[in-house]
Amino acid sequence: MTTTKWVYSFGDGKAEGAASMRNLLGGKGANLAEMSNLGLPVPPGFTITTELCTAFYDNDRQYPDDLSPQVDAALAHVGKTVGATFGDKQNPLLVSVRSGARASMPGMMDTVLNLGLNDETVLGLAARAGDERFAFDSYRRFIQMYSNVVLGVDHHNFEEILEYYKDEHELTLDTHLKADDWRDVIARYKKRVTEELGRPFPQDVNEQLWGAIGAVFGSWRNARAETYRRLHNIPESWGTAVNVQAMVFGNMGETSATGVAFTRNPSTGEHAIYGEFLVNAQGEDVVAGIRTPQSLTKKARLEAKDNKASMEEAMPEVFDELIAVFARLEKHYRDMQDVEFTVQDAKLWMLQTRAGKRTAKAALKIAVDMAHEGLIDEKLAILRVDPASLDQLLHPTLDPDAARDVIATGLPASPGAASGEVVFSSDEAAAAKSEGRSVVLVRIETSPEDIHGMHSAVAILTTRGGMTSHAAVVARGMGRPCVSGVGSIRIDYKAEQFTVMGVTVKKGDIITIDGSTGQVIKGEVPMLQPELSGDFATLMGWADSHRRMKIRTNAETPFDAATARKFGAEGIGLCRTEHMFFDDSRIVAVRQMILADDAKGRRAPLEKILPMQRDDFRQLFVIMKGLPVTIRLLDPPLHEFLPKTPEEIEQVSVSTGIAADKLARRVQDLHEFNPMLGHRGCRLGITYPEIYEMQARAIFEASIEAAKETGEPVITEIMIPLVAMKAELDLLKGKIIAVAAAVEKEKGTKLVYQIGTMIELPRAALMARQIAESAEFFSFGTNDLTQTTYGISRDDSASFLNDYMAKKVISQDPFVSLDTEGVGELVRIAAERGRQTRPDIKLGICGEHGGDPASIAFCEELGLSYVSCSPYRVPIARLAAAQSALSVTTERDV
Ligand code: PEP
Ligand code: MG
Numbered sequence: 056m057t058t059t060k061w062v063y064s065f066g067d068g069k070a071e072g073a074a075s076m077r078n079l080l081g082g083k084g085a086n087l088a089e090m091s092n093l094g095l096p097v098p099p100g101f102t103i104t105t106e107l108c109t110a111f112y113d114n115d116r117q118y119p120d121d122l123s124p125q126v127d128a129a130l131a132h133v134g135k136t137v138g139a140t141f142g143d144k145q146n147p148l149l150v151s152v153r154s155g156a157r158a159s160m161p162g163m164m165d166t167v168l169n170l171g172l173n174d175e176t177v178l179g180l181a182a183r184a185g186d187e188r189f190a191f192d193s194y195r196r197f198i199q200m201y202s203n204v205v206l207g208v209d210h211h212n213f214e215e216i217l218e219y220y221k222d223e224h225e226l227t228l229d230t231h232l233k234a235d236d237w238r239d240v241i242a243r244y245k246k247r248v249t250e251e252l253g254r255p256f257p258q259d260v261n262e263q264l265w266g267a268i269g270a271v272f273g274s275w276r277n278a279r280a281e282t283y284r285r286l287h288n289i290p291e292s293w294g295t296a297v298n299v300q301a302m303v304f305g306n307m308g309e310t311s312a313t314g315v316a317f318t319r320n321p322s323t324g325e326h327a328i329y330g331e332f333l334v335n336a337q338g339e340d341v342v343a344g345i346r347t348p349q350s351l352t353k354k355a356r357l358e359a360k361d362n363k364a365s366m367e368e369a370m371p372e373v374f375d376e377l378i379a380v381f382a383r384l385e386k387h388y389r390d391m392q393d394v395e396f397t398v399q400d401a402k403l404w405m406l407q408t409r410a411g412k413r414t415a416k417a418a419l420k421i422a423v424d425m426a427h428e429g430l431i432d433e434k435l436a437i438l439r440v441d442p443a444s445l446d447q448l449l450h451p452t453l454d455p456d457a458a459r460d461v462i463a464t465g466l467p468a469s470p471g472a473a474s475g476e477v478v479f480s481s482d483e484a485a486a487a488k489s490e491g492r493s494v495v496l497v498r499i500e501t502s503p504e505d506i507h508g509m510h511s512a513v514a515i516l517t518t519r520g521g522m523t524s525h526a527a528v529v530a531r532g533m534g535r536p537c538v539s540g541v542g543s544i545r546i547d548y549k550a551e552q553f554t555v556m557g558v559t560v561k562k563g564d565i566i567t568i569d570g571s572t573g574q575v576i577k578g579e580v581p582m583l584q585p586e587l588s589g590d591f592a593t594l595m596g597w598a599d600s601h602r603r604m605k606i607r608t609n610a611e612t613p614f615d616a617a618t619a620r621k622f623g624a625e626g627i628g629l630c631r632t633e634h635m636f637f638d639d640s641r642i643v644a645v646r647q648m649i650l651a652d653d654a655k656g657r658r659a660p661l662e663k664i665l666p667m668q669r670d671d672f673r674q675l676f677v678i679m680k681g682l683p684v685t686i687r688l689l690d691p692p693l694h695e696f697l698p699k700t701p702e703e704i705e706q707v708s709v710s711t712g713i714a715a716d717k718l719a720r721r722v723q724d725l726h727e728f729n730p731m732l733g734h735r736g737c738r739l740g741i742t743y744p745e746i747y748e749m750q751a752r753a754i755f756e757a758s759i760e761a762a763k764e765t766g767e768p769v770i771t772e773i774m775i776p777l778v779a780m781k782a783e784l785d786l787l788k789g790k791i792i793a794v795a796a797a798v799e800k801e802k803g804t805k806l807v808y809q810i811g812t813m814i815e816l817p818r819a820a821l822m823a824r825q826i827a828e829s830a831e832f833f834s835f836g837t838n839d840l841t842q843t844t845y846g847i848s849r850d851d852s853a854s855f856l857n858d859y860m861a862k863k864v865i866s867q868d869p870f871v872s873l874d875t876e877g878v879g880e881l882v883r884i885a886a887e888r889g890r891q892t893r894p895d896i897k898l899g900i901c902g903e904h905g906g907d908p909a910s911i912a913f914c915e916e917l918g919l920s921y922v923s924c925s926p927y928r929v930p931i932a933r934l935a936a937a938q939s940a941l942s943v944t945t946e947r948d949v
Contacts, residue, residue: 061107062125065091066099066301067136074388079104081296083155086408093387095380095405099136100150100300101129103268105157108294111272126264130299137301142260146183147176149193149302152267154274156295158287159409161529162279162506163295164204167267168337169197169302173258181234189307191237196337198244198256201263205270208251216243230335264299271297282506285860288867303404305397306337312398313338314366316351318381319391321413321531322470324420324590328352328381331521332366338395338406348521376403384408389430390439391421414470414531415444419590426597433597434941440594442908442935447471448591449622449927451582453569460577462566463555465516465541467573468527473513473536474567474579477560479548481508488512495566497553499546501526509535514568516575518544518553536570544575587622587930595623595930598937604914605921606932607683609901611635611671616678619926623933626682626770627675628834628923629901632750633691635671636664642696643710649693650713650721654745661749668753669760676761676769683770685834685901685923686754687813688747688787690776692735694725731839731848736777740787747787751794759802771808774834779818781825788829811897815839820885827892834923835882837902837910841869844878870903873910886917899923908935915939 063071063080065088072080072088080088084102091097103126110119130148134140139148149171154163172180172194181190202208217229220240226232232240248256257263274280275295284291305313315338316330331348333340340346349363350356351374356365367374377396380403384392393411397404413421422436431439453459453472475493478484481504487494488511496512498505500519509515509529515537517526530537546553551562558577560566567576587595607628608619616627636645641664648660675684697718698707704722708715727733740747751773758769773791778784788810795806810829814820815836823833842849847856849870859865873879882900889896899921904910906924911932914922916939924932 058121059106059110059119060125061104061119061122062101062129063088063104064099064101064129064132066097066133067091068094072102077157078293079106079296081105081155081157081298082159082409083153083407084296084298087298087300089387090384090405090408093383095383096403098301098303098404098406099133100298101126101133102155103297103299105294105296108272108275108296109292112276112294116273126268126299130264133299133301139301141171141264142176143179144175145179147171147179147260149176149180150264150299151302152264152271153298153300154271154295155298156275156289157293158289159412160280160283160289160295161525162274162277162283164270164274166339167197167200167204167270168339169193170201170263170267171260171302172197173260173263175258176260184304184307186307187234188232188237189304191234191241192232192306193304193337195237195241195244196339198241198248200339201267202244202248202251202256205266206248206252206256208248212247212251213244216240216247268297268299271295279504279506285866286506286510300406303397303399303406304337305333305399306335307400308335310370310398310401311335312366312370313340313396314348314351314398315393315395316377316381317391317393317411318385319411319417319421321391321393321411321417322467324413324417324424326424327354328378329355334369338397370398370401373398373401373403380405385430389425389435391417412528412531415440415447416470418444419448419594423590423593434601436594437598437601437934437937438941440934442931442938445591445931445934446927449585449930451584452571453567453576454581454583457581459567459574459580461574462558462560462577463541463543463575465518465538465544465573465575466521466527467569467571468524468539469515469530469535469537470571471514471536472567472569472571472580472582474565475513476563477553477566478508478512478562479546479551481505481511483562484508484511495568497544497546498526500524501529509533514538514570516541516544516566516568518542518546530570536568538568538570538573538575541573541575584618591930595933598934599623601940602933602937603940604911604919604936606929606936607685607899607901607921607923608926608929609905609923610675610926613674613678615926616675619929620678622926622929624682624926624929625921627679627684627686628899628905628921629774630672630675630684630686631690632668632687633689633695635668636689636696638667641667645696646707646711647713648746649696649725650711650718654743657743657745661745665749665753668750669757672754672757673760673764676758676771677765680761680765681767681770683772685772685774685811685832685899686750687774687776688737688750689739690736692725692727692730692733693739694722694727694730697722697725731842731850737775737783737787738777740775740790741783744787744790748790748794751791752798755795755798755806755808756802758806758808759798759804768807771806772832773808773810774832775810775812776836777815777839778812778826778830779816779822781822781829784812784826784829809897813839813901814882814885814889815902816843817881820881821888823885823888824892827889827896830889830896831893832897832899833885833889835885835898835900835902835919837873837878837882837900837904838870840881840902841874841878844881845869845874872907873902873904873913875910875913879913882913883917886919897921906932908938911935912939915942 070088070091074089077085080102134148141148152167177194181187199213203210312334314332320329350365391411395407422439425431426436475495478494484496493513495514497516517539544555567580605625607626608624609629610616611634644660644663651657698704809831811832812830813836898919901923905922906928
């Protein structure tokens with residue numbers, strides 16, 4: 056019989072695994088193995104593989120028979136290494152049990168410490184450590200943690216018992232409790248567990264171990280983990296690993312400690328150790344925010360104006376050793392690391408290392424610095440930055456000159472600024488977001504249950520917790536501004552308000568959060584537009600030298616066009632001319648044109664619109680000097696420009712001088728049952744050719760003016776929307792060429808331009824070979840192409856697509872990230888067939904997908920010439936295009 060290897064041992068300077076086995080061992084397990092192989096001090100242990108997790112679920116939540124002997128053997132080996140035995144009364148081995156998926160995954164069962172303690176082994180531990188208090192403190196922690204995370208007994212039960220006990224005995228701090236106190240508390244804890252569960256707390260250490268292992272695997276499919284996976288596109292099939300490791304104790308007195316650290320600052324990227332530690336404590340004390348942690352370095356302590364000794368001062372030798380380990384880890388992994396460590400009786404132990412999560416600002420700085428330091432090359436630096444995260448840097452910041460009514464200051468936990476209405480619950484945040492409102496989520500602290508609320512909020516504020524608290528870490532990962540630990544704020548959840556320095560802020564009031572300074576400000580503060588400079592500009596420059604595709608922008612206003620150029624756009628890929636029609640100064644003429652009875656009646660208002668359109672185009676051509684500009688002729692159905700309600704009709708009647716009843720009739724005539732599939736796009740141009748003729752004239756005349764103004768030739772591309780048939784394009788192309796000829800004659804100049812089409816209907820994609828005979832370029836309108844391929848209305852999809860995602864019918868909103876299998880297949884077909892007719896045909900994309908990194912990778916695969924996206928996404932697209940061109944799967948941590 057063949058057996059599968061489910062268990063991999065590590066520790067004692069060697070390991071069966073390695074960092075390269077991340078898929079099998081999970082991130083934590085693979086790195087524990089790697090650190091062991093590097094000879095770093097890692098407490099011995101073993102990893103049960105992610106394959107076992109898959110086998111467990113495939114087999115109706117049963118373990119394979121060959122697992123238990125492998126666990127027993129590995130556990131015995133750990134015991135042998137540390138000189139203790141699991142369950143032994145005299146000399147018990149204690150272990151921690153932790154989850155460890157491929158990607159770090161909040162929401163799953165995290166950690167159980169001190170496992171292996173019971174009423175008997177606790178005495179052995181006390182005798183071996185020579186410290187009864189320590190042993191009973193460890194035991195009560197274990198009961199509390201195990202009961203909560205494995206047995207599902209709410210932790211409030213234990214907090215309540217402990218608080219009550221302290222009150223009863225007039226003790227204020229946990230450290231005031233002596234061994235006998237803990238004995239007493241333990242008895243009460245156990246009694247409560249029996250009451251809650253109807254059975255006693257397990258005394259059998261093997262039952263404890265398998266209970267914890269089962270809890271880790273079970274938590275892979277809990278609701279919180281599923282939400283997290285959905286938000287981060289982590290496949291369920293990956294599974295989690297379980298790590299069982301010999302305990303080391305940070306709570307063994309004043310020469311013991313526990314801490315967390317980043318090898319560089321995860322907020323700014325600065326090359327300085329960043330972290331916290333606690334003397335005489337266990338790991339969860341740092342994260343839980345019960346005691347205020349101390350600084351690692353003296354410099355950080357002085358900056359924080361803290362008078363408690365830093366680790367550098369309190370434990371100089373161990374600190375030096377830790378610094379040496381950090382340098383070793385950075386050199387080995389060639390990336391910033393996030394580590395956990397414990398000092399037991401002046402001996403350093405490493406418990407975890409992983410690539411540290413960081414803000415976009417830090418990611419840029421670290422990538423650029425590491426390239427300069429020679430740790431990585433330019434290509435790796437490009438791959439190190441998540442393009443989507445740049446969004447954080449492309450948003451406005453608070454205007455430094457604007458007045459600020461600062462009501463409190465906390466920790467600058469995640470940079471960026473935002474204003475929104477105050478809400479106090481995550482459900483409310485999510486509900487407000489779906490109504491399109493911006494909210495700031497205000498909580499005492501956050502937990503994995505708040506992920507959806509944090510995602511829905513524009514910013515997060517907590518009154519408790521440090522820079523490594525849940526709120527801070529998750530907010531940084533999500534790119535939400537966050538201020539944490541604002542101790543001066545008192546939240547009253549019941550009254551739905553908070554108070555600070557005599558100010559009361561109620562639910563719905565607007566506040567502004569500045570995650571870069573930690574300020575909490577009453578009301579809204581004016582913001583400044585972002586700049587692309589420093590490390591950002593350096594990395595963008597590197598990206599540009601490695602990308603093949605051009606990046607254009609979707610813009611119709613001079614402001615958007617100028618912003619996009621500032622961000623590096625190389626032309627306009629889509630100018631939606633209808634947006635120019637809605638302008639106050641021209642809507643009257645547009646309405647008169649629509650309401651006219653015939654072509655003749657339409658000409659006069661079109662004459663009024665012409666100079667305005669011409670000036671719009673001239674400005675765009677000037678801003679885009681020397682770069683291509685694609686102008687799309689009118690697309691939406693005409694009724695979009697007309698009034699709807701009787702009051703609006705009355706108003707328009709006054710402004711246009713057209714009788715209200717005539718107006719109402721025309722609105723009625725233009726009514727459509729399915730406007731998205733109705734009289735729009737090139738169909739308008741065919742019915743009302745004079746509209747497209749006016750637009751073509753405006754474009755040509757503007758191009759002549761702009762060329763004169765700038766001294767550069769204008770690269771004009773005229774684009775026809777919603778073409779399904781070559782004949783449509785031919786008819787309209789003929790009219791545009793005729794206008795061009797007329798303009799050339801009038802102005803005595805030769806015009807250079809191209810006429811192309813959008814490919815945004817399945818028929819157009821299929822008929823691309825024929826359409827390319829007339830079209831000089833294609834631009835994929837993947838918004839409409841997604842709508843028409845799925846038969847899902849882009850305007851109505853929100854009401855059910857969220858449900859589709861929750862029920863796993865689809866994993867991604869196809870309007871956000873291109874459905875490469877289905878819609879993408881049509882794009883592929885159109886590209887191939889278009890090239891058969893016109894081998895060098897220019898191909899681009901201008902749907903929303905043009906700014907989505909995954910979709911950009913697909914465009915690279917098809918060899919498109921450019922992607923076009925909204926101005927603020929241009930830098931994201933530049934980086935994503937470079938990464939796609941380097942065509943290496945990024946090594947980013949998810
Ligand atoms: C598209 O359909 O993808 C497109 C870019 O056009 P619009 O969004 O204006 O319909
Ligand atoms: Mg479209």
